[in-house]
Amino acid sequence: MSEPDPTFRHCPVCAGALRPLRADVPPAAAAPGARHLRCERCGFVLYQDPKVAAGAIIHPPGAPGEVVLVRRAIDPGYGRWVFPGGYVDRGEPVEDAAAREAREECGLEIRLDALIGVYSYRGRTPVVIVYAATWMGGVLAHDEESLEARVFARAEVPWDALAFTSTRQALEDYFAGRLHPGGVRESRGTAADASRLP
Numbered sequence: 001m002s003e004p005d006p007t008f009r010h011c012p013v014c015a016g017a018l019r020p021l022r023a024d025v026p027p028a029a030a031a032p033g034a035r036h037l038r039c040e041r042c043g044f045v046l047y048q049d050p051k052v053a054a055g056a057i058i059h060p061p062g063a064p065g066e067v068v069l070v071r072r073a074i075d076p077g078y079g080r081w082v083f084p085g086g087y088v089d090r091g092e093p094v095e096d097a098a099a100r101e102a103r104e105e106c107g108l109e110i111r112l113d114a115l116i117g118v119y120s121y122r123g124r125t126p127v128v129i130v131y132a133a134t135w136m137g138g139v140l141a142h143d144e145e146s147l148e149a150r151v152f153a154r155a156e157v158p159w160d161a162l163a164f165t166s167t168r169q170a171l172e173d174y175f176a177g178r179l180h181p182g183g184v185r186e187s188r189g190t191a192a193d194a195s196r197l198p
Contacts, residue, residue, distance in 0.1 A: 008037055008046055008048070011039035011041065011042060011044050011046070012044070012046070013039065013042055013044045014039060014041050014042045014044070016039040016040050016041025016042055017039070017040045017041070018037040018038065018039055018040075018046060019037065019038060019040055020035050020036075020037060020038075021035070021036040021037060021038045021045060035048065036048060050120070050125055050126065050127045051087055051125050051126050051127070052087070052088045052094065052126070052127050052129065053085055053086060053087050053088065053126050053127070053128045053129070054085055054086070054087075054088050054094045054095075054097040054098040054101060054128075054129050054130075054131070055082075055083050055084060055085020055086070055098060055101065055128060055129070055130045055131070055170070056083060056084055056085065056098045056099070056101070056102050056110055056112065056130070056131045056132070056133040057083045057116060057130060057131070057132055057133065057170060057171065057174045058083065058084065058102060058106075058108060058110055058133045058134070058135050059132075059133075059134060059135065060134075060135045060151060061134055061135060061136070065153060065154050066151050066152065066153050066154070067083065067151070067152055067154075067157065067171070067174070068083065068084065068106055068108065068135065068140065068149065068150070068151055068152075069081045069082065069083055069149070069150060069152055069157070069158075070082060070083075070084055070105055070106055070142055070146040070148070070149045070150075071142075071146055071147040071148045071149075071150075072145065072146060072147070072163055073144065073145055073146050073147045074145050076163070076164075077163030077164060079147065079161075080161050080162060080163035081157075081158050081161055081162050081163060081167070082162070082163045082164065082167045083130070083167065083170070083171070084101050084102045084104075084105040084106050084108075085098065085101050085105075085128070085130070086101045086104075086105070087126075093185075094129050095112055095131070095184060095185060098110075098112060098129075098131050098133070099112065099133075102133065103138070104143055105142065105143055105145065105146060105149075106138075106140055106141060106142060106143075106146075106149040107138045107139055107140060107141035107142075107149075108135050108136075108137070108138040108140065109135075109136050109137035109138045110133040110134060110135060110136055111133060111134045111136050112131045112132075112133050112184045113131070113132045113133055113134055113179075113181065113184065114131065114132045114179035114180055114181040114183060114184060115129070115130075115131055115132075115179070115180040115181075115182075115183025115184060116130040116131060116132050116170050116173050116174050116178065116179060116180070117129075117130055117169070117170060117173050117178070117180075118130075119165075119166040119169055119170060121165065121166075126166075128164075128166040128170070130166070130170040130173075131183075131184065132174055132179050154175055157171060
């Protein structure tokens with residue numbers, strides 16, 4: 001029998017041993033990272049789902065050719081540049097997460113203008129959802145996860161010092177004008193409101 005992902009050895013419910021849900025599917029035949037685990041003791045199934053991240057490529061009002069980037073003070077990508085972004089909290093609308101990350105990482109209040117794209121890669125956990133946004137308020141600053149925050153003109157973007165493939169691809173899409181204005185929705189309200197949606 002093949003071994004489970006070494007990161008997950010014990011059930012989060014009862015601490016029993018985790019084993020692959022389907023031992024008959026060899027790891028090479030499964031999608032990368034798609035092997036689910038079942039607890040031998042209580043039967044709980046641990047789904048190894050992707051992790052959703054949200055980010056925003058922010059420009060100052062009236063200056064869509066300029067973007068805000070932050071230089072990371074944490075790994076992965078220490079010392080490299082990204083647009084503000086981070087993981088979406090459970091139950092948090094993606095749009096709200098993008099706005100929260102902008103506020104936390106660089107002190108800015110933003111308006112989401114368009115969806116730029118959704119970026120995912122074989123064998124990688126994150127699914128990154130990126131929006132184009134306008135700087136509406138606040139003072140540019142950085143938090144403890146960043147070394148600095150700056151506004152860059154397109155010609156000044158440090159392309160060779162970007163942290164992630166998704167950072168590069170989203171910036172390329174933004175500057176090429178590949179935007180989807182219909183991809184931004186208002187916050188959907190409370191969980192009770194969402195339960196009434198079809």
